[in-house]
Amino acid sequence: GLLLPDLDGVDTAEQQLNIACLKGGINPEKEKTFIYKFTVEKYNIQ
Numbered sequence: 001g002l003l004l005p006d007l008d009g010v011d012t013a014e015q016q017l018n019i020a021c022l023k024g025g026i027n028p029e030k031e032k033t034f035i036y037k038f039t040v041e042k043y044n045i046q
Helices: 013-024
Strands: none
Touching: none
């Protein structure tokens, strides 16, 4: 699963990981997981 940063109510890396696993149907206690860090650029298109 993928979870973009800066979501309201998601304040920690642990919360991000838990939500991403839920979205992706992944059980991190039973399945091997990999974590990748990336940056995001936001654009305002008017």
